[in-house]
Amino acid sequence: MTDITPFLKELLTAPGLSGYEDLAAEIISAKWKPLVHAISRGRLGSLHGLRRGTGRSPRPSVMVATHMDAIGLMVTGIVDGFLRFTEVGGVDPRVLPGTLVTVYATGAGGHRPIPGVVVQPPVQLLPPEIGPNPVPLEYLFLDTGLPPSNVADLIRVGDVVSYAQPPLELSGETIAGHTLDNRASVAALTVCLEELQSRPHVWDVWAVATTQEEIGMIGAIGSTFELHPTIAIAVDVTFAKGPGSSDWQTSSLGKGPTLCMGPNIHPALYKAMRDLADRLEIPYGLEYVPRHTGTDAFATQVVAEGVPSLVLGIPLRYMHTPVEVVAIKDIQRAGRLMAEFIAGLTPDFIEKIFWDD
Amino acid sequence: MQTIGNAQIKLLEKLCNACAVSGDEAEVRKIVLEELKGHAGDIRVDALGNVLVTRSGSGKKRLKVMVSAHMDEVGFMLVADDGEGLFRFETVGGMDVRQLPGKAVLIGKDHLHGVIGARPIHLTTEEELKQKIPLDALRIDIGPGGGKVKLGDRATFATRFQRNGPVLIAKAFDDRLAVVILLELVKNPPDNIDLLAAFTVQEEIGLRGAKVAAYSLNPDLAVVVDATPANDLPGWDGEENASFNTKLGLGPAIYIADSGTISDPRLVRHLNVTAQTEGIPIQFRQPGAGGTDAGAIHKSRAGVPSIAVSVPHRGSHTAASIARLDDWKNTFALIHAALMRLTPELLASARG
Numbered sequence: 001m002t003d004i005t006p007f008l009k010e011l012l013t014a015p016g017l018s019g020y021e022d023l024a025a026e027i028i029s030a031k032w033k034p035l036v037h038a039i040s041r042g043r044l045g046s047l048h049g050l051r052r053g054t055g056r057s058p059r060p061s062v063m064v065a066t067h068m069d070a071i072g073l074m075v076t077g078i079v080d081g082f083l084r085f086t087e088v089g090g091v092d093p094r095v096l097p098g099t100l101v102t103v104y105a106t107g108a109g110g111h112r113p114i115p116g117v118v119v120q121p122p123v124q125l126l127p128p129e130i131g132p133n134p135v136p137l138e139y140l141f142l143d144t145g146l147p148p149s150n151v152a153d154l155i156r157v158g159d160v161v162s163y164a165q166p167p168l169e170l171s172g173e174t175i176a177g178h179t180l181d182n183r184a185s186v187a188a189l190t191v192c193l194e195e196l197q198s199r200p201h202v203w204d205v206w207a208v209a210t211t212q213e214e215i216g217m218i219g220a221i222g223s224t225f226e227l228h229p230t231i232a233i234a235v236d237v238t239f240a241k242g243p244g245s246s247d248w249q250t251s252s253l254g255k256g257p258t259l260c261m262g263p264n265i266h267p268a269l270y271k272a273m274r275d276l277a278d279r280l281e282i283p284y285g286l287e288y289v290p291r292h293t294g295t296d297a298f299a300t301q302v303v304a305e306g307v308p309s310l311v312l313g314i315p316l317r318y319m320h321t322p323v324e325v326v327a328i329k330d331i332q333r334a335g336r337l338m339a340e341f342i343a344g345l346t347p348d349f350i351e352k353i354f355w356d357d
Numbered sequence: 358m359q360t361i362g363n364a365q366i367k368l369l370e371k372l373c374n375a376c377a378v379s380g381d382e383a384e385v386r387k388i389v390l391e392e393l394k395g396h397a398g399d400i401r402v403d404a405l406g407n408v409l410v411t412r413s414g415s416g417k418k419r420l421k422v423m424v425s426a427h428m429d430e431v432g433f434m435l436v437a438d439d440g441e442g443l444f445r446f447e448t449v450g451g452m453d454v455r456q457l458p459g460k461a462v463l464i465g466k467d468h469l470h471g472v473i474g475a476r477p478i479h480l481t482t483e484e485e486l487k488q489k490i491p492l493d494a495l496r497i498d499i500g501p502g503g504g505k506v507k508l509g510d511r512a513t514f515a516t517r518f519q520r521n522g523p524v525l526i527a528k529a530f531d532d533r534l535a536v537v538i539l540l541e542l543v544k545n546p547p548d549n550i551d552l553l554a555a556f557t558v559q560e561e562i563g564l565r566g567a568k569v570a571a572y573s574l575n576p577d578l579a580v581v582v583d584a585t586p587a588n589d590l591p592g593w594d595g596e597e598n599a600s601f602n603t604k605l606g607l608g609p610a611i612y613i614a615d616s617g618t619i620s621d622p623r624l625v626r627h628l629n630v631t632a633q634t635e636g637i638p639i640q641f642r643q644p645g646a647g648g649t650d651a652g653a654i655h656k657s658r659a660g661v662p663s664i665a666v667s668v669p670h671r672g673s674h675t676a677a678s679i680a681r682l683d684d685w686k687n688t689f690a691l692i693h694a695a696l697m698r699l700t701p702e703l704l705a706s707a708r709g
Contacts, residue, residue: 079591092478094490095459098676100516100526115521117677120455122588124600134455134489139593143671145524145679147606168461168470168515171442172502176461176472243443243496244476254501294479317498318474321459325472325498 002194004335005175005328007031008167008187012177015104015162017088018069018212021045028068028186028209035193036207044222049207051193054200055347061204062342063229063307064192065220065296066185067213067236070178071320073101073142073161081148082141083116085161089214093137095321096120100164103144109153115164116144165322172254173328180324182213184314184331185235188257191335192342199343203230210296217299224303230350231269231308233341234297235334237326238287238313249287251315254327256283257334258313264293264301266308268353273310273341282337287313308353312338361541361686366525368392369537369685370518373527376463378432378449378511379561382406384466385428385536389556392540398552407570408556412546418701423553423576423661424542424692425567425650426535427560427583430528431674433462433512435497442499444471446512447492450561454492456675461515462497464506471499471512514676523682530678532560534668535582538689547696560650564617567650571657577704578624578662580692581651584680585610585642585667600643603669606681608638609688612665615645617652621662622709628664631695637687642667662704666692 016024025047029039036049047068053059071089078084083103097120102113119141123131126139142161144151167177189207196205206227211219213236224232238260239245240253251258259277261270277284289311292298297309312334317325368388377385389408393400398412408428413419431450438444448454458475473495476485499506518527527533539554546552553574557566571579589604603610611628612620632639655663668688670680 082590090478092458092475092481092486094455094486095475097453098456098514098672099459100677115519115524115526117526117672117679119590119672120453120675121590121593122586122600125588125590125592125598127593132455132489133487141590143590143679145521145526145605145671145681147523165461166517168472170470170472170498170500170502171504172500174500174502176470176498176500239477239480243474243498244490244494245480247480249480318459318472319477319479321475321477323459323461323472323474325474325500327501 004187004191004331007190008183011183011186012167012179015102016068016070017072017160017162018215020160021069021211024068025209031190032193032207035197042223042226044219045211046219046223047209048223048227051196051205053203055202059204060230060350061206062345063206063208063224063227063232064189064338065208065210065232065234065300066189067182067296068186068209069211069214070162071214072163075155075157075159075161077157078151078155081146081151082143083155085142087137090320092320093140094134096140099322101142102162102164103155104160105154106159107154107156114144114154116142119143163322170325174325175328176323176325178322178324180316180326181237181319184237184316184326188235188314188331188334191332192338195336195339196342199339201343201345202347203342203345205342213296217296220296220299221303224300224307229307232297232300233310233312233338234295234300235312236295237316237319239319240315240317242317251285251287253315253317254329256285257330257337258285258287258315260287260289260293260311260313262289264289264297265310269308269310276341276344277337280340282333361689365537365541366520369533372533372536373518373529376468376511376513377429378513379429379559381511382428382558389428389536393543396544398543403569403573405566405569406558407566409570409573410543410554412543412552414548414550416549419549419551420577420699420701421551421553422696422699423555423571423574423579423654424539425555425557425570425579425581426539427532427557427650428536429558429561430513431561435506435508435510435512438508439496442501442503443496446497452674455489457495458490460676462512463515464499464512465510467505469499469504469506471497473497516677525680525682526677528676528678530670530680531584531673534584534680534685538582538692541689542693550696550699557650564650564653568653571654571661575658576661579651579654581649581654581663581665582692583649583665583667584670585647586673587669587671602643603640605669605671606684607640608684609691610640610642610667610669612642613644615648617648618655618663620664623703623706624662624664627703628691628695631698632691635694637691639691
C-alpha cells in the first residue's frame with residue numbers, strides 16, 4: 001500500500017469552500033487521472049471518476065461519494081478595513097479568535113489569496129453584556145493588517161475565507177489540520193482506487209468527490225441522478241472519542257472505520273460490508289444513527305427511484321475546528337475495505353439484496 | 358543610517374518561530390548569543406538567564422544607558438498526563454482562555470506537534486455555545502502514539518511567521534520585534550554612550566529578569582523596547598473607539614504612563630524632539646493599564662529614569678499577531694536616533 005499522507009497533506013492545503021471547490025478538484029483530478037478510465041465534472045461541480053468493470057454491458061455500478069468541500073467563512077461587510085463575516089457550514093465561533101485564515105480576494109485589485117487572522121475585539125469595544133463570555137460570530141472581525149484603502153481595493157463582500165492552519169503530523173500516525181472533514185475520506189477513496197488497480201472488478205465504479213455537502217449534500221443529489229448508480233457508498237468522517245467528546249455518538253480514533261446502521265442505510269449492504277470486514281479481520285466500529293447520518297448518503301438514498309446506500313465513517317476528533325485529527329490507519333483501512341467490497345460485487349449482487357421481513 | 362532590511366526580517370522570522378515561554382528562554386537566548394558573536398563588548402548570562410551586554414562608547418562624559426527587550430513570551434506548561442497523548446496544561450503569562458480552542462501548538466525543545474481541540478459543533482448545545490470552554494476542559498493532544506513529551510515541558514502556539522507586503526503575521530511579536538531592534542543596536546552602537554543591552558527573561562510573569570538586570574548594569578537611564586496592543590478596531594455600536602491604546606501604522610508608541618511606570622518626562626521630551634527632528638512618525642500610547650520592564654527597572658537601586666517605546670501590534674498574547682513593517686522600522690530608527698542624541702545634560706534639565 002502506498003503512503004497516502006503526502007497526497008492528503010497536499011489536499012489539506014487547498015481551499016474549497018462549499019460552492020468553490022475548483023482548487024481541491026484540480027488536485028484530486030490529477031491524482032485520480034491515472035487510476036480511472038474517464039474523469040469529468042458534474043453539473044454542480046462534483047468530480048466523477050469512472051473505472052469500468054469487467055462485466056457485460058450494461059453493468060451495474062457502485063458510486064462512492066466523498067465530499068471535497070470545506071467549511072469556512074465568507075465576507076459580509078468591510079468596516080474601516082476590518083472584515084465582518086458569516087459561516088459557511090457549521091462553525092463554533094469559540095474556536096475562531098486567533099485563527100489564521102486565507103481570504104480569497106476577488107475585488108477590483110485582482111484575484112489573490114490574502115493572509116488574515118480572526119480577531120476578538122477587546123472587551124471595551126463589545127456590548128457590555130458579553131464581558132468574559134464567548135464573543136458571538138457577529139462581533140468578531142477578520143483582520144488582514146492592510147490599510148483600509150488596500151482592503152477596499154482587494155476584497156469584496158462575498159469573498160470566501162478558508163482556515164490556513166497547515167497540516168501537522170502528530171504521534172501514533174495521526175494527522176491534524178483543517179478540512180480533514182472530508183479530505184480524509186477523499187484520501188480513503190484514493191487508496192481504494194489504488195487497490196483496484198490490481199483487483200479485477202465486475203461492476204463499474206464511480207469515484208465521486210462531491211460538492212456542497214456541508215450546506216445540504218447538494219452535489220451528491222445531482223451526481224447520483226446523473227450517474228444513476230445501482231448502489232451508493234458515502235464515506236465521511238465521524239466523531240472520534242477525545243477531550244470533551246466521549247458520549248455514545250463517538251467512536252475510537254485509530255481503531256478502524258465505522259459502519260453505520262439506521263434508516264439511511266440499506267440493511268443488506270450493511271450486513272454484506274460487516275461480514276466482509278469480519279472475514280478480512282479489518283477492525284471497525286459500529287454507529288447507530290437513528291435519523292440523518294449527516295452524510296451524502298442521506299441524499300443518494302432518495303434520488304430518483306431510490307438508491308440502496310451505505311455509510312462508512314472515519315473517526316475524527318475536533319470536527320469543524322482548524323485542528324481536526326484523524327488516524328492514517330483508519331483511512332487506509334477504509335480504503336482497503338471498500339476495494340475488497342467492490343472487488344467482491346458479483347453480477348447478480350443486486351438481485352440478492354432483499355428485505356428480510 | 359542603519360535600518361531594518363531583509364536580514365533583520367529573516368532574523369525576526371527565526372526569533373518568532375522559536376519557542377521561549379517565561380522561565381524557559383533557552384531557544385531565544387541561543388539565537389541572541391549566536392547573533393552577538395563577533396561583536397565587541399562584554400557579554401554574559403546572569404543568574405536568571407538574562408543576556409547582558411556592555412558596549413562602551415569612546416566620547417567623553419558618556420551616559421550609561423540600559424536598553425532592554427524581553428526574550429520570553431506567553432505560552433503553556435504541561436502539568437498532568439491523562440494518558441493516550443492527552444495533557445492538561447496551564448497558561449504562563451496573561452492569556453485569554455477564549456483564544457485557545459482550535460489552535461496548534463509546539464511542545465518542548467524538539468517542537469513536537471500538538472493541538473488544542475474543541476467538542477464538535479454538531480454535539481454542542483445552544484446553551485454550551487454561550488459558555489466559554491474553561492481551561493480545565495482543554496487538553497493538548499499530541500496524538501495517541503505518545504512521544505518525547507514530559508510534564509513540565511513548555512508549549513507555544515505553532516504559528517509560523519509570514520509577511521504580506523507591509524504586513525507581518527506571527528506569534529510572539531511581543532517581544533521579538535524588540536529583540537531584533539536591540540540586537541541591531543548592539544551591532545551598531547552609538548559611540549556617545551555606554552550601551553548596556555539587556556535581553557531579559559520572565560517579563561510576562563512579573564518583570565523578574567529586568568529587576569536583577571537593572572541592578573547588575575546600574576545604568577544612568579533606561580529605554581525599554583516592547584510591543585503593545587493596537588486595539589484600533591471599530592466599536593460594536595459604531596461609536597468612536599476612544600480606547601484604542603495605539604493604532605497600527607502610526608509609528609512607535611511612546612509611553613507617558615502605564616500601570617507600572619510614569620515615564621521620565623525628560624525622556625518623553627527627548628524622544629518627541631528626536632522624532633520631530635528626524636521626521637519619524639510617532640504616537641503616544643494612551644496612558645492606562647499594562648506595563649513593561651520599565652516597571653521594575655525604574656525602581657532599581659536609587660532609581661533609574663526610564664521610558665518605554667513599543668511597536669504597536671494587534672492580537673497580542675494570541676496565536677497570531679499582526680504588525681506593520683514600517684512601525685517596526687520606525688521604532689528602530691527612533692531609538693537609534695534618540696540614543697545618538699543623548700548627552701548628560703539631559704538628566705540635568707528640568708523634569709517639567
